Amino acid sequence: DTEVTQTPKHLVMGMTNKKSLKCEQHMGHRAMYWYKQKAKKPPELMFVYSYEKLSINESVPSRFSPECPNSSLLNLHLHALQPEDSALYLCASSHSRANSLNQPQHFGDGTRLSIL
Amino acid sequence: SQQGEEDPQALSIQEGENATMNCSYKTSINNLQWYRQNSGRGLVHLILIRSNEREKHSGRLRVTLDTSKKSSSLLITASRAADTASYFCATVPQLGTSGSRLTFGEGTQLTVNP
Numbered sequence: 001d002t003e004v005t006q007t008p009k010h011l012v013m014g015m016t017n018k019k020s021l022k023c024e025q026h027m028g029h030r031a032m033y034w035y036k037q038k039a040k041k042p043p044e045l046m047f048v049y050s051y052e053k054l055s056i057n058e059s060v061p062s063r064f065s066p067e068c069p070n071s072s073l074l075n076l077h078l079h080a081l082q083p084e085d086s087a088l089y090l091c092a093s094s095h096s097r098a099n100s101l102n103q104p105q106h107f108g109d110g111t112r113l114s115i116l
Numbered sequence: 117s118q119q120g121e122e123d124p125q126a127l128s129i130q131e132g133e134n135a136t137m138n139c140s141y142k143t144s145i146n147n148l149q150w151y152r153q154n155s156g157r158g159l160v161h162l163i164l165i166r167s168n169e170r171e172k173h174s175g176r177l178r179v180t181l182d183t184s185k186k187s188s189s190l191l192i193t194a195s196r197a198a199d200t201a202s203y204f205c206a207t208v209p210q211l212g213t214s215g216s217r218l219t220f221g222e223g224t225q226l227t228v229n230p
Binding site for chain 1: 146147149151156157158159160161164166204208217218219220221222223225
């Protein structure tokens with residue numbers, strides 16, 4: 001079992017649906033991340049939150065909307081997605097930004113998202 | 117964008133043999149990390165090597181770093197079937213606006229045959 005919990009594990013949605021992915025960690029980490037991973041490719045960074053504030057947005061389309069309601073939770077709100085958005089969405093966390101450069105990231109098992 | 121390249125892309129060996137994977141990168145780094153990903157799972161951190169270190173060991177893992185060549189290697193000794201997974205290197209840039217951004221290489225798919 002991983003220390004970062006992602007729900008749901010699988011999600012199938014139509015292009016007009018609105019859904020949310022959730023991520024939770026209780027390790028006291030203050031940096032949290034969203035990644036997108038296509039099959040047989042490496043993860044690609046989408047967003048970074050540091051102390052509940054958005055610090056990095058890798059030019060992600062606005063149909064993906066992140067939210068960090070508190071230090072343990074990270075959400076990714078989805079709306080009007082395209083078939084090419086089908087992928088594994090991974091959440092990760094690490095220690096605070098002050099010393100995060102030399103800290104590993106802890107990953108959840110991801111949400112496998114399919115857009116019909 | 118991904119700055120790392122790994123080779124080989126795929127590696128198939130027999131149980132008990134050693135496996136070596138290589139990673140190259142393009143920009144100056146603060147540290148380089150290796151992660152393992154089993155099929156359908158998230159990534160698991162294996163080892164971190166800082167830019168001022170040249171070699172690091174953890175159990176059956178040995179990582180080297182050559183900053184002059186901008187390359188790193190991961191050696192897994194006495195491999196086991198359970199080592200079958202994808203292995204990714206990831207770099208963290210030196211201090212700057214990039215913050216805690218990890219940039220992953222393309223990965224090596226390792227298959228260890230029993």
